[in-house]
Amino acid sequence: MNNLHTKTALITGGSKGIGYGVAESLLKEGMNVAITSRTQEAADQAVAQLSGIGSGKVIGIVADVRDFQAQQRAVVKTLESFGGIDVLVANAGLGHFAPIQELTPEQWHETMDTNLTGVFYSLKASLEALTASKGYFISIASLAGTNFFAAGSAYNASKFGLVGFTQAVMLDLREAGVKCSTIMPGSVATHFNNHQPNPSDAWKIQPEDIGELVVDLLKMNPRTLPSKIEVRPSQVPAKGA
Numbered sequence: 001m002n003n004l005h006t007k008t009a010l011i012t013g014g015s016k017g018i019g020y021g022v023a024e025s026l027l028k029e030g031m032n033v034a035i036t037s038r039t040q041e042a043a044d045q046a047v048a049q050l051s052g053i054g055s056g057k058v059i060g061i062v063a064d065v066r067d068f069q070a071q072q073r074a075v076v077k078t079l080e081s082f083g084g085i086d087v088l089v090a091n092a093g094l095g096h097f098a099p100i101q102e103l104t105p106e107q108w109h110e111t112m113d114t115n116l117t118g119v120f121y122s123l124k125a126s127l128e129a130l131t132a133s134k135g136y137f138i139s140i141a142s143l144a145g146t147n148f149f150a151a152g153s154a155y156n157a158s159k160f161g162l163v164g165f166t167q168a169v170m171l172d173l174r175e176a177g178v179k180c181s182t183i184m185p186g187s188v189a190t191h192f193n194n195h196q197p198n199p200s201d202a203w204k205i206q207p208e209d210i211g212e213l214v215v216d217l218l219k220m221n222p223r224t225l226p227s228k229i230e231v232r233p234s235q236v237p238a239k240g241a
């Protein structure tokens, strides 16, 4: 996919954070981009900010990844607007962090339904279009998909699962010419877990860095597939800083 100009990406959870950063980078390459959000207000706000970047178009779609029919509608809307889907970035996600003694069934289900089942729904709904375009499926997992930590049982389970899911579908789909990669970031300066990005986040990966990584993957020689990419801040703040 050396020339990204006029290609189309569907990004789940593109209203802020990593999804927004990826949308920005793909628009700069001249791609058309559809982003999703749970609310019309957030989708509209992001589209207003992203409009005018690059020569492609951006649309916002209200679609909760936990709802399979909503994902199917998002795919139809993207196809109606742009005629195809070349790239699916399954990014929407959240985290509940609590020791198992305190973790509630509701928190468990919200985490798994969003971070794992939501990715399955997004890919399943896009599969025909991605197969037709010989496209690219990229999931945003986490270093929490390989490193476990206290109070991380739900998040770890969802991201370990997502890494396994993406690697397995990579084997299912590569013969059909669809590439699959999972990006596993460390700390990124986003709104994740109700964080407010601020100047002290300068050491973290920035959302646009993940956007550039996605562009690099899409432009990689088609014979080569980095299927699992760990990415971390090159430096961490000194303890106590």
Ligand SMILES: NC(=O)c1ccc[n+]([C@@H]2O[C@H](COP(=O)([O-])OP(=O)(O)OC[C@H]3O[C@@H](n4cnc5c(N)ncnc54)[C@H](OP(=O)(O)O)[C@@H]3O)[C@@H](O)[C@H]2O)c1
Binding pocket: 012, 013, 014, 015, 016, 017, 018, 019, 036, 037, 038, 039, 042, 043, 063, 064, 065, 066, 091, 092, 093, 094, 095, 114, 115, 118, 140, 141, 142, 143, 184, 185, 186, 187, 188, 189, 190, 191, 192, 193, 194
């Ligand atoms: N930040 C980090 O350090 C970090 C590190 C590794 C991996 N990640 C992963 O990166 C992904 C993006 O997170 P982020 O850091 O960018 O967080 P963020 O700033 O909170 O953004 C989360 C995005 O996901 C969307 N979203 C959440 N639940 C959704 C649902 N049910 N349906 C549709 N969209 C939904 C949000 O949209 P609305 O709120 O508008 O609905 C928002 O656009 C997640 O999968 C996260 O696990 C983050």
